[in-house]
Amino acid sequence: MHMETKSPYWVFPTVKRLVTLFYYLVLVALVLFAAMSSLKLLNAQTGPFPLGQGQQPNYVSVPVAWAPPSNKTIVTADEPLLFLTPQKQTGQLQVPIRSIPGLLISILGLVGLVSALWMFLLLRRIFRSVQTDTPFQAAIARQIATMGFLFLGQTAVELLLKLALWHQTRPYFKQITLSNQASLSVDIQLDGPWLLGLILLALAQVYRRGIEIQLENELTV
Template structure:
């Protein structure tokens, strides 16, 4: 009884409750985001493309521009310190019915939907885990599904971001910040493709664990 109290298997119910909490939080965020985007689309009005504070029925596109001087600044004292100016960032407010506005809304929906699906699969995994029989084919399938989910989300987000860069070019031509300074969309292509590959590899390892468990059961 004392050993069961110290057993690490108490972690699974705790993590399951935490995953369930995040699942419902992401679900609520997805519903709210979809509702707000729908309201903005229904009440959208045409207007200018301001750079600065938030505007009704507008969405924000993260942008960046190069500093006026890219020379490294060197201090006079010892030890010598070096400061390299980096890009400046801001938020370009565009109407939701514009190309960039629709793409940003879709990008947000894809990200939230992917997160919701991930937590759904995690809930199913922790619900299926048993202390006496941890290796189950259903869990291996769900781990593989998470891997394909991350890879698919990466491809979809990559296509949306490439389209977003293309759609924002006409609007950037209307804005002049300083001479020899050009605007660009400040969105990195850092979707979780590597995590997807790791999950697929983990699924293969898990399937091997299932085979070994079956071999041990047959031997006994």
């Protein structure tokens, strides 16, 4: 009982500080990423950037995967039967940042960092606005809804960028010959935080209902 009584008083400030910490960490990452991309675009980088070890100067990495087109499941001879499905091999294709795939990869990175920074900014505003005596506020409901739309928008933008990246990298693969007639393709997942966006939109509606109930109780009292 003692811990349950005390927990809200230390949990809330701790989470609030963590949100602020992550906000500034993402902000620093965004500034460094933008600086690195700008240097590469200007051909001003003469060596590996601190966050780009292993990359050629003025190049960016595109995740790729390859596997023989006739992969077959391997079955053991002894009982119980075991099945092994060979997985694709993955790697990094380094392309000039001034190429279309290079620009698309850079934009994808910026979209992810800007979305994360925006999300933590909204979380900071929520933690600053919430009050223990009046937790339901219209501003918080709007911020939760904004986060939901943010995740849905991020998913849509990333989907379009990844489809464009898949199309634009195909000519590059024709210049690369792999053994065993392996097929090469961009290793990207066409997904995004759309499910979290829908959950937040539903949560915003529940929160608005809480505001209505709170107003009804205040009028009743």
